[in-house]
Amino acid sequence: MKQVLLIATGGTIASKSSDEGLKPLITSDELLGYVPDAKKFCQAHTLQLMNIDSTNMQPAHWQKIAFAIQEHYSSYDGFVVCHGTDTMAYTAAALSYLIQDSQKPIVITGAQKPIDLEITDAKTNLMDSLLFACCDRAYGVTIVFDGKVIAGTRGKKERTKSYNAFSSINFPYIATIQDQHILFYLDDKKHMNQPVRFYSALNERVALLKLIPSMEAGVLEYLAQHYDAVIIESFGVGGLPSYKSGDFHKAIRHWIGSGKTVVMTTQVTNEGSNMSVYEVGRTIKQEFGLLEAYDMTLEATVTKLMWILGQTGDPQKIQEMFYRTINRDILYTASW
Numbered sequence: 623m624k625q626v627l628l629i630a631t632g633g634t635i636a637s638k639s640s641d642e643g644l645k646p647l648i649t650s651d652e653l654l655g656y657v658p659d660a661k662k663f664c665q666a667h668t669l670q671l672m673n674i675d676s677t678n679m680q681p682a683h684w685q686k687i688a689f690a691i692q693e694h695y696s697s698y699d700g701f702v703v704c705h706g707t708d709t710m711a712y713t714a715a716a717l718s719y720l721i722q723d724s725q726k727p728i729v730i731t732g733a734q735k736p737i738d739l740e741i742t743d744a745k746t747n748l749m750d751s752l753l754f755a756c757c758d759r760a761y762g763v764t765i766v767f768d769g770k771v772i773a774g775t776r777g778k779k780e781r782t783k784s785y786n787a788f789s790s791i792n793f794p795y796i797a798t799i800q801d802q803h804i805l806f807y808l809d810d811k812k813h814m815n816q817p818v819r820f821y822s823a824l825n826e827r828v829a830l831l832k833l834i835p836s837m838e839a840g841v842l843e844y845l846a847q848h849y850d851a852v853i854i855e856s857f858g859v860g861g862l863p864s865y866k867s868g869d870f871h872k873a874i875r876h877w878i879g880s881g882k883t884v885v886m887t888t889q890v891t892n893e894g895s896n897m898s899v900y901e902v903g904r905t906i907k908q909e910f911g912l913l914e915a916y917d918m919t920l921e922a923t924v925t926k927l928m929w930i931l932g933q934t935g936d937p938q939k940i941q942e943m944f945y946r947t948i949n950r951d952i953l954y955t956a957s958w
């Protein structure tokens with residue numbers, strides 16, 4: 623019988639209604655009690671790491687989850703992390719960098735409705751996740767939600783209320799699960815030949831700046847005082863405004879000149895960035911050698927930078943690590 627560790631962290635799946643609104647109160651053992659049929663294919667043990675709304679998840683919590691998996695890695699065949707949906711995509715991406723090349727499946731799941739309701743997606747999501755965590759063909763960090771298996775670096779919450787809350791961005795679904803039957807679209811475990819690696823260091827000093835028409839470049843000067851890296855979410859395939867006598871240009875020169883990291887990405891969810899297309903992007907990218915996220919999700923870009931900057935401050939090494947594909951996070955790079 624497969625051995626699975628169910629790690630509970632909170633979220634709607636574990637929430638009960640209260641006068642203050644939904645809050646996580648259901649324990650890991652109680653969660654497991656709602657899916658008695660899982661006993662037919664696995665022996666699950668539980669670990670309650672925290673019981674919080676995922677709005678409160680921070681890098682220290684990602685490290686705690688990764689450490690718990692590392693501590694118990696040899697004792698289990700697979701892991702299921704129950705988590706709030708709001709920041710699940712960040713946690714799944716962070717775990718993809720903190721735990722690399724895992725032959726064992728590490729599944730993140732949650733629900734749009736609490737598990738104690740009569741009508742809920744929670745039981746199906748939890749059953750599907752346990753099933754996937756027991757599957758010999760499954761590996762690495764994934765999100766299992768609403769019958770879809772999504773690479774841990776490719777998930778994005780795109781719907782606030784519907785059961786199909788998560789999409790796989792710029793990448794196919796790894797598998798679908800229906801009526802407890804797993805249908806693989808990407809069945810490539812045989813290519814895995816590295817031993818699992820665990821990391822713990824993260825540098826939280828990563829900021830995000832979403833451009834709006836009229837934004838002042840002074841925001842970047844302010845951010846430079848507090849952060850080591852900034853991700854600029856620009857418009858379309860990517861560029862920076864050249865209005866106001868090139869203030870953005872000067873701000874980027876200041877960032878790069880002080881050895882800090884600037885990554886360009888796009889506000890458009892699908893198809894990614896390509897700074898080389900327009901003058902507003904190409905000139906600034908060439909001059910400063912800015913990094914760009916291409917087809918990576920924002921969640922993966924943020925957590926990958928935190929992970930990289932936890933290992934190194936050397937711009938050359940940062941660039942090399944940023945463009946190295948980890949858990950399917952980036953396909954499209956400058957070499958095209």
Ligand code: ASP
Nearest residue numbers: 633634675676706707708
């Ligand atoms: N606010 C909840 C959370 O992220 C939402 C959910 O789990 O669906 O913890």
